[in-house]
Amino acid sequence: MGRAEERRARQRGGHRAAPQRRRSEPAAAGKPAKSLLRRVFTWKKILGTVFGVCLLAILGFVGLYLYVDIPEGNAAARQQSNVYKFSDGTVLARSGKVNREIVDLSKVPRKVQLTFVAAENKSFYSDSGVDFKGTARGLLNTLRGRGKQGGSTITQQYVKNYYLNQDQTVTRKLKELVISLKVDREKSKDDILAGYINTSYYGRSAYGIQAAAQAYFGVDAEDLTVEQGAYLAALLQAPSQYDWAVATDTGKRLVTERWNYVLDNMVEEDWLSKARRTAMHFPKIKEPKGAPGLDGQKGYLVELANQQLEQRLMEQDGLTQSQAENAVMEKGWTITLNIDRKKQAALEKAVRHELTGKLNKTKRKVDGDIQPGAVSVDPDTGRIVALYGGSNYYEHYVSNATRRDYQPASTFKPVILAAALEREATTQDGKPITADTVYDGSNRRPVLDHGRPVGFAPPNEDDVDYGPITVQQAMNKSVNSVFAQMGMDVGMDKVMSTASSLGMNTKGMQAVPAQTLGSMGASPLEMAGIYATFANHGHKVTPAIIKSAENQGRTVDLPDPVGGSVISRTAADTVTSVLTGVVDDGTASRSVAANPLRDGQQVAGKTGTSDENKSAWFTGYTPDLVTSVGLFGEDPKTHKHVSMTGATGLLPAPGRINGGGYPAEIWAAYTFGVTDRSEFELDTTQGAAVAPTETPTSEAPTPSRTPSHTPTSEPPTSSAPPSRTPSQTPSHTQTPSHTPSQTPSQTPTSEPPTEPATEDPLDPDDDFGQEWRTG
Template identity: 50%
Template sequence: MSDEPQQQNGDTDPPGWAPRDLPADAAAPAGEDPPAGEPTAPKKPGKAKRPKRTGWRRLIPTWRMVLGGVLLIALILIGGFIAGYQLVDIPAANAKATAQSNVYLYADGTVIARDGDINRENIRLAQVPRTVRHAVLAAEDRDFYSERAVDVKAMFRAGWNTLTGKGKQGGSTITQQYVKNYYLGQEQTVVRKIKEFFISIKLNREQSKDQILEGYLNTSYFGRNAYGIQAAAQAYYGKDVGDVTTAQGAYLASLLNAPSAYDVVAYPENKAAAVARWNYVLDGMVKEKWLDPAERAAMTFPVPGPVKPANSLSGQRGYIVKAVEDYLVGNDILDEKTLATRGYRITTTLQREKQNALVEAVEDKVMSKTDDDREADRDVRVGGASIDPANGHVVAMYGGIDYTRQYVNNATRRDYQVGSTFKPFVFTSAVANDSTTQDGRRITPGTIYDGTNKRMVEGPDGPTGYDPANEDDRSYGPITVSTATDKSVNAVYAQMAEDVGPEKVRQTAVDLGIPKDTSDLTPTPSIALGVATASVLDMTEAYATLAAHGKHGAHVLVSKVAKDGEDVTLPGRTVKQAVSREAADTTTSILRSVVEGGTGTAARGAGRPAAGKTGTAEEDRAAWFAGYTPDLATVIAVMGQDPDTGAQKSLYGALGLPRINGGGAPAETWAQYTGAALKGTPAQNFDLDVEEDTDDTALPTADSTAPGDTGRRTPSATPRHNRTTTPSRTPAAPRTTPGTTDNPAGGTGDGGTDTGGGDGGDTGGDGGDIGGFLDGPKGTRAPSARP
């Protein structure tokens, strides 16, 4: 028995101590103080409670949350990678690797052409020279042999650049490109990219780098319908790839980036870009120590040989196919590589009857008059295009005599001056901008200008230093705008361009349909003489805008695209009032005068009310006629080009004539085609809302102008509009004005008046008192009208 005193309740613990199995705060009942005189139980030290997160601090994740989120994302990614790797297998070769044909159709559904013959010849990697292989690596993937199957960093960079508006950029390795070419397709979808990712990784484990590079070289598209580098070597240089030089191999490698755009034969205007890409490839080879710098420095650009298209694209078919392809790519409907996979059914806006009529007209009025024994006839080229002003549909196109003989499309090329066919845009701009002459007279068809040869162009501050010559150096003296248009007087239109403002003239031309990046479309007075090099199709679109009373919409060449029964989305056509109806219709009124009694009388052969303008390029290298009826706009150009060198040549002596001008073969071709194309439809008169002449049209006299004064005066207040559906003058029999060459007989007159870009701009002048009525200070010389 214990010697310790017992508690009344029998407990043996000393007084004041809590049971060992209870917490200290449970020793006494809650809320009760211990008995007086008894010691309190000592409390164990506890952790201080963390204050609760309040306010904005609750929005910030804790480090535990961040760590947990990172681990969760990592697990998802790892799990997704494992699942994707297990689920995605390397498929059999894509069935579309053997591409189908693209079928091109007229508007009525009849077939124009098929371009489905695939040009491919597979070869072993050992057959490709090492320098050519290095060129491909320098162009596409310099780290190919040391990198993984996919470049994740490059993929994210490309995706980020695309999302931030820096343009679509490639982030694919050669392995990925080969997988896309051979196993998948060119479609830009998330599913395809995911498959490409996993297949590339698996393929990299199952095939060697050499095998992958060999497959890539055999499946890549190089343009000219060449699939694989062996076919490309034949297409561009007419030799096997084993015989290709380093410089030629670098050019072939350059094509992988933009196959057709870098074809300097088909697109001579892109040569600078192609050469820059070629230099990039060679410099990359030097940087990677694959090419000796001295050898690199000695290399010159290897211009490829002529294009040898398939015979199935002979005649007009090849020109049409190429124009349609350019239209689809240029309007972002299909990219070039996707289109090259074939299988598309493409319905054009071309109308078979009109197309045949255009071909026949060119043959009758131009090509049938050439002679193999006449040297100048070797240089003759013809381009033509026709547009329905009501809807912008291109209904006919003539690209050349035969696509297999003349590869460049003369309807779409942009390297010949348009000559005086540009002058109507100057007058349109004058009316649209309510322009006045330097002495304050409103510009109308009846406004009188000084047509003196080499008259100095006067600006607001006096002479500009620009004094263009008229055709054959002929002076006309005081002459109305309408008559100056009939006779295509350079001195008048150069001054008018200055009166309106060259920048306004340029903008009007762009608004009507001339591409804003057209070469030599510069805002100087010489713009009036047609030194710009717009294409036949560009000019047709602009003249169609005039025919449509100033309403402009881009031309349409394709009405439907389908593949595997599914339609491809086509962009809508936006139509806007580019210039006022008054401006367009008043221009039409003076162009009617050109056809009725000016340089374009041969166009009356169409048997319809018509408006038009003749034009001749510098040194007679091209002759144009651009015209329209109320329901059809058409432009015809006869061009001179050396068949061996491709250089532009003068047309002197061609077709057995001393000269070819717009009023001859081009206008005659236009007339025959227009008459045939509209046969069976009622003739329509022009419904015009024109600007009326004012009484204030005469040139100022010396008495009305103080010395040094520009002679500006207030135009008289007369009605500005006149609605008419009748011809601007009574039609007269075709006549030839003495001293002109644009006559309907084919250009055998005594002179000419429609050269436009021919002689203007380089004859100079010493001051403001040359050829004009008013004195003024000397000016600085303006740019020459010659290119």
């Protein structure tokens, strides 16, 4: 019987229907039962769902497209002066009038127009005004909280600048997408390009290509060359970082790469011939000028406040640097600084009274090369309470408080000691490195790696041989040979890692022995932060100038300037203890310890003087205030680093500007006038601020410490008792600086070094003696 006949028979009742298979019975062979998952998620249902979602998205976008209109352009109207206040609420400054002048696109040379297209959006003339892939990536990043968007077209950037704002929200991005599509349909490409180059921010308070052409090249937009246009187009990616006149080496490298990228794209698009491209050279950039209303120190304070706010917006909102600058400049912010009016006035007075009032560039050319900078920080809160950026923001645009192009010299030595203490490092024969450890302080002593020279033998200042000397004495006298060897003992990679943890920007720095002399670049701001971390018992201090920042009802969430512990309290306090010896018995004794304003105040600090006397430093602190003062030699015309020797007519010859001289004098005149008398609370048994708690051993130093001359008596002890307790009120009769105040327990065979007649005997400092003597 066939299946059809059997089915009809069952319907007639001729046969009993086959019993249903029980659930427990296996399925017929070759026909397995479908699982619940397969019954629910069928291909038809999945495809239907995807189709439905796509349809809803399309309908939603169509609705959004119909709902969102092109708003009235309002770029100029949105520009509002920022207000900057002192910590007590009194007004410091208001940003000046917006520097903007709209020019017709016909006034901009055609190839200059194309530099912007080559830089930002090569498909500009053929696309629909939107980079859908980049926008989708930006939306996804925003939803994930990652912030920074993907690529966007010139049209989209113009829409942000002219119709919307820089907010990184899904709503704003969707509006940008729709408005960009509509603008591309309703406006010509030339109108869009003109709007873009006229509304973009180029740095130097310049909005639009005409203001930028004047700010960077001193010409009108119609007179720009292709090379100059390519620079302005490159500049838009990061205006402040890429400003050649103030850029770091990294910034200069990046803007040069971007400039080349723009021109190479023009060649690729046949907008520029290879021959002409090959003949092009990077353009000369005009010196910047301060914005109106920011004279004196105001400009330096405002500049740092803007930079720190921009950095915070980049971290918090995911803005690019260009977007962050655009979001801050002239957008109606009320920014209250941590700057204390009285301390700020006191710092300015100290610089004027102790240094700048003594400079006479008509009488001595070198006096015109002296650039002072200083930063003062409360170590408990991390607040920048005073800052000195230079003689005048109009006269010297670069802030000496934040510039990183000069060597910190021997002010870096405490970082080496901190690395040794934090990592419980030992000498190469296994002896713990402490304040009492004896090293060979011989001049030009080769640095050894387990007995093998590493090719570095630094001179001590004025080629002085110290022989066996404790770490404490070596810090007091700033003995290069000791800290060069200590860096090798600790490991230079570990030293630089500690420097980074303390707040130094070590990116791109090599971990080589020469860094022990502070041969890298650093700013007074950085050094103040490092020493504030020591003062705050090892808790990381990142100096902050902003107290609050508000804009149209929004208050920016600012991070705590004081973070967690980056080195142990014992290590930090030991460094502080050792640095009190520098003040009481070392290179800062004359200017700080003997200062009549001191009145028993405990002080820790370190001097520094770089190669060829191009920079001089004193970074010091009391328990409640850390201040780093730097003097920098800079040719005002070429901006090259030059020697400061002979400035102010300093005698005796050769008139070297030491860290223990003017920098320490500025520091003392300022600090002792504003600090509250207090004592350090130190958790350590080492250093100049505490008495030794155990009897030093008398074991001989390792072979790597063997002096260049043979002692007549027994090997030196690992410690020598201090001549007095530095934490006590100092006497005003100081030991000459090249005669160690803490004498080792044995006498070398050679006679004590005589002091050169040309040197100030009360202020030995630091790094390269022979070069100074002959140069």
